[in-house]
Amino acid sequence: MSIPIHTPKDSSLIKEGATLKKISGEFAFTEGPSADAEGNVYFTDQPNDRIMKWGVDGQLSTYMQPSGRSNGMFFDKKDRLWSCADANNELWIIDKSKKKETVVVGEYQGQRLNGPNDVWVAPNGTAYFTDPFYKRDWWKHSEQQIEIQGVYFLSKDHKTLTRVIDDFKKPNGIVGTPDGKKLYMTDIGDSKIYxxxxxxxxxxxxxxxxCEERSDGIxxxxxxxxxxxxxxxxxAYSPEGKKLLNIPTGEGWTAxxxxxxxxHTTLFITASKGFYSMEMNVKGVKP
Structure with a gap:
């Protein structure tokens, strides 16, 4: 497929001659892409309760099903897969080889989390995750126990959970710099990124x-x-907030x-029912 790519400031980010490639459109709703150390990309098809794997060999397969209704995911420095599993409002670490989860956290001060949405693990092993409230069809409950839709910090030993942001309308995407010094977050409810x-x-x-933009994952x-x-x-935005590039996917929502x-120079995109890729001139960052 061929979709025009808009480069108002900097076209050098995209590999010359590259076009947006649709790898597959077989999904209900795609989310949460993250690459392991080898470059394999794992992403979620949340309505179908599965984690998919795109291998560096170009093969696409179902990695884990059921998957706790996994949403946002992230590979840490130890190449462990963290998952925001909102079937039971939990944060998981998944053993890659055994495909078995360990529940890291599921509540804050004795109350059920709203639904961990996206997670970033710092180089030192601590973690941050967003906890908005999106009513899910698979839940037995319909009300949130925690009124604040916040952002949380998890200690390295996973024993201490601290709310570090409480003034967002609805936090969503989260990512930090590889030196562990700066954290980006989206407030999708207020159309702002900080x-x-x-x-x-x-x-x-x-x-x-x-910038003032509504954003899901980042x-x-x-x-x-x-x-x-x-x-x-x-x-794409520069660190100074200048718009550099826009890649339309042709989907109703790019998540x-x-x-x-x-x-790590291929950009992978989860957009509604599709999974896409674009060859770039820049690399992604890892913890």
């Missing part, structure tokens, strides 16, 4: 508005550019994005 300084104790400070490249997703497809492939 970044924060990560302090040594895990707290956040220096809240700064990057990722970073090696130059510090942030890639956001919404009804317009994928849009998430990551870099993967053998050299």
């Amino acid at each position: 970044h924060y300084k990560i302090n040594k104790d895990g707290s956040l400070s220096d809240k700064t508005l990057l 990722t970073l490249d090696e130059k510090g550019n942030l890639y956001i997703t919404n009804s317009n497809g994928v849009t 998430n994005v990551c870099f993967g492939g053998k050299d």
Whole structure:
């Protein structure tokens, strides 16, 4: 398929001659892409309760089903797959070889989490995740126990959970820089994207508005550019908040994005029923 790519500021991000490739359109709704150390990309088909795997050999397969209604996912520095599994409002770590989960956290101060949505694991092993409330058809409950739709910090030993953001309308996408010093977050409920300084104790400070855009999932490249997703497809912003690039997918909603492939220079996009790729001139970042 061929879709026009808009490059108002910087077309050098995309490999010359590259076009958006639709790998598959067999899904109900795709989300949560993340690449392991080898460049294999795992993503979720949440309504069908499965995690899919695109291998560096080009093969697409079902990796895990059921998958706890996994949504956002992230591979940490130890190449472990973290998953926001909102079947029971939990955060998981999945053993890649055994395809078996360990529940890391499922409540805050004795109350059920709203539904972990996206997660980022810092290089030091601590983690941050967003906890908005999206009513799911598979839940037996219909009310949230925690009124605040917040962002949480999880200690390295997984024993201490601290809410670090409580002033967002609906937090969603989250990603940090590879040096562990800056954290980006989307407030999809207020159509804004911010970044924060990560302090040594895990707290956040220096809240700064990057741009006023509604965004679902996000990722970073090696130059510090942030890639956001919404009804317009994928849009890249410079660290200073300048719009660099837009890649329409032709889908009603583009949910998430990551870099993967053998050299981590392929941009993988989850958009509604489709899974797409685009060859780039930049690499993604890892913890």
